[in-house]
Amino acid sequence: MKPENLLEALHVAEKLKDTTRHCYTSGGRHESVAEHSWRMTLMAYWVSDEFPEVDMDKVIRMCLIHDLGECFTGDIPAFDKTDADETTEERLLYGWVATLPEPFRTDMRALYEEMAALQTPEARVYKALDKMEAVVQHNESDISTWEPHEYALNMTYGVEQAQFSAYMRELREAIRQETLDKMEREGKA
Incomplete structure (x- = not known):
């Protein structure tokens, strides 16, 4: 990628450093989307030994780019996000991706389509990590920041996405136990 194209893309992605999520950190401030994406990526690296058949480099790329659409729309918590919100975010994201130079334009579009379809092992690993990282962060935040519906949500969020793998089910159960212990x-x- 030419330096000027790289800088343009980085300036867009930088917005995620200031785009806050619904959840708080253990230090008491709102978590940024960039922090969520970073830790998901770290999770992917650290579970790679559990999935020797999975292209973990692809999973890491998925984790890195999965919330770039929020550069344009901000973060909308999953429990508030509507189909119209999803459509708007996808339209704006795909419009931006179309401006990127090759091979990134084609590669990112293919990754987004694979992630949305959730048919490959890579997409399933990415999606499970996305859901579980959010619950881990809630477990780390002060319980006074939890909304009433989040007590039940922390028990179930990501359970469905973890079903494809014995390891992911075990990880989700350990996270559930942390939620119970915290409560x-x-x-x-």
Whole structure:
């Protein structure tokens, strides 16, 4: 990629550093979308030994780009996001991706389509990590930041996406147990 194209793309992606998510960090501030994407990517690296048959480099690319659409729309929590929100985000994202030079334009479009279809092992790993990282972050945040519906949501969010793999089911169960332990410690169980 030519330096000027790289700089343009980086300036767009930089917006995710200031785009906050619904969740808080353990330090008490809103988490950024960039931080969520970074930790998902770290998770992908650290679970790579559990999935020797999966192209983890592809999963890492999926994790890195999965929320770039939020550069244009901001973050809308999953429990508030509508089909219209999804359509708008996809339209704006795909419009931007179309301006990128090759091979990134074609590669990113193909990755987004694979991620949306959720048919490949790579897409399934990415999606499970996306959901589970959000619950891990909630478990790390102060329970006073949780909305009432999040007590039940933390117990179920990502369970469906983890079903494809014994390891992912085990990881999701460990995260569920952390949620239970946190609620018990805080007198919310």
